[in-house]
Amino acid sequence: MSKYHVVTFGETMLRLSPKNNRTLEQADDFEVLCAGSESNVAVALSRLGLRSCWFSRLVNNPIGRRIANMIRAHGVDVSQVRWTDEGRNGVAFMELGVPPRSTEVVYDRAGSAASRLDCESVDWDVLKEAKHLHVTGITVALGPSCAECVAIAIAKAREEGLTISFDVNYRQKLWPPRRAAEVLEPLMKQTDVLFMTSDDADRLFDISGNAEKAIEAASQRFGAKWTVLTLGGDGAIAGAEGNTQKVPGNSVHEIDRIGAGDAFVGGFLYGYFKDDLDMALRYGLAMSALKMTTPGDLSFATLSQVRALAAGDGQGVKR
Numbered sequence: 001m002s003k004y005h006v007v008t009f010g011e012t013m014l015r016l017s018p019k020n021n022r023t024l025e026q027a028d029d030f031e032v033l034c035a036g037s038e039s040n041v042a043v044a045l046s047r048l049g050l051r052s053c054w055f056s057r058l059v060n061n062p063i064g065r066r067i068a069n070m071i072r073a074h075g076v077d078v079s080q081v082r083w084t085d086e087g088r089n090g091v092a093f094m095e096l097g098v099p100p101r102s103t104e105v106v107y108d109r110a111g112s113a114a115s116r117l118d119c120e121s122v123d124w125d126v127l128k129e130a131k132h133l134h135v136t137g138i139t140v141a142l143g144p145s146c147a148e149c150v151a152i153a154i155a156k157a158r159e160e161g162l163t164i165s166f167d168v169n170y171r172q173k174l175w176p177p178r179r180a181a182e183v184l185e186p187l188m189k190q191t192d193v194l195f196m197t198s199d200d201a202d203r204l205f206d207i208s209g210n211a212e213k214a215i216e217a218a219s220q221r222f223g224a225k226w227t228v229l230t231l232g233g234d235g236a237i238a239g240a241e242g243n244t245q246k247v248p249g250n251s252v253h254e255i256d257r258i259g260a261g262d263a264f265v266g267g268f269l270y271g272y273f274k275d276d277l278d279m280a281l282r283y284g285l286a287m288s289a290l291k292m293t294t295p296g297d298l299s300f301a302t303l304s305q306v307r308a309l310a311a312g313d314g315q316g317v318k319r
């Protein structure tokens with residue numbers, strides 16, 4: 001038995017969000033949370049009972065320890081985190097929008113310790129203890145040493161026979177779309193499961209039109225075994241070895257949508273590991289919907305809640 005189902009790595013920032021729907025400009029107090037796509041996925045998987053390991057590079061100060069503790073609290077193994085005494089941890093100020101006001105994110109992350117993760121410092125043998133590697137385009141955008149880590153991780157994972165998933169996760173505040181497309185495409189072509197929002201597919205790769213046409217185009221272009229397009233409120237569509245399936249989204253009373261895409265990835269991978277496309281889509285969408293009902297990036301869903309929602313039983317008072 002492998003020690004981990006999934007290993008992942010990437011930057012996790014301290015997330016400060018104004019309380020009570022206040023804007024960043026007017027807020028006096030903030031909720032202290034954490035924000036990082038890969039650690040969100042690691043937490044989502046762990047909530048579903050899978051063994052996950054997440055690592056990054058953190059400054060050994062109260063902020064770095066708080067970030068690691070928030071992730072560890074969900075059962076994620078953080079023992080591979082590279083600790084440093086120098087530099088700083090990234091911070092994300094996230095103001096949640098209430099329609100028609102959009103959500104605003106102000107990064108304070110340039111030159112963070114995580115953006116300087118270097119391949120020599122990582123113990124890549126950790127991959128020998130795992131079945132699956134998950135990486136995202138955010139890490140590639142953080143800087144040359146992080147981009148190199150992603151390329152090395154993919155190459156080593158392939159050598160060791162792990163399956164690999166990649167989430168494009170385009171962030172316009174980190175890099176322009178043309179550059180992102182150019183750099184990400186070769187990495188995307190080496191993965192087994194590829195995740196993208198339909199907006200990113202359009203903006204980066206000119207893949208648009210109806211969902212069925214878009215999934216066919218994305219499957220052909222990148223050649224992943226399973227390709228997934230998330231469609232916002234319309235659910236998600238996936239193409240898996242010639243088989244295409246589309247599942248509508250759940251109705252949600254949204255409290256905080258940040259991290260919903262990562263919760264989707266966690267739920268989807270759960271079904272992927274069972275080789276069940278329908279389950280992957282339904283669990284992904286259930287995880288994503290449940291995440292939106294709680295504040296913060298991290299999922300607090302349980303497997304039984306996800307099972308119930310995926311089977312169409314989401315509401316009611318549980319006594």
Ligand code: KDG
Nearest residue numbers: 035036037138171258259297
């Ligand atoms: O998906 C949510 C995370 O990705 C977010 O909280 C962190 O956007 C983020 C980033 O750029 O690292």
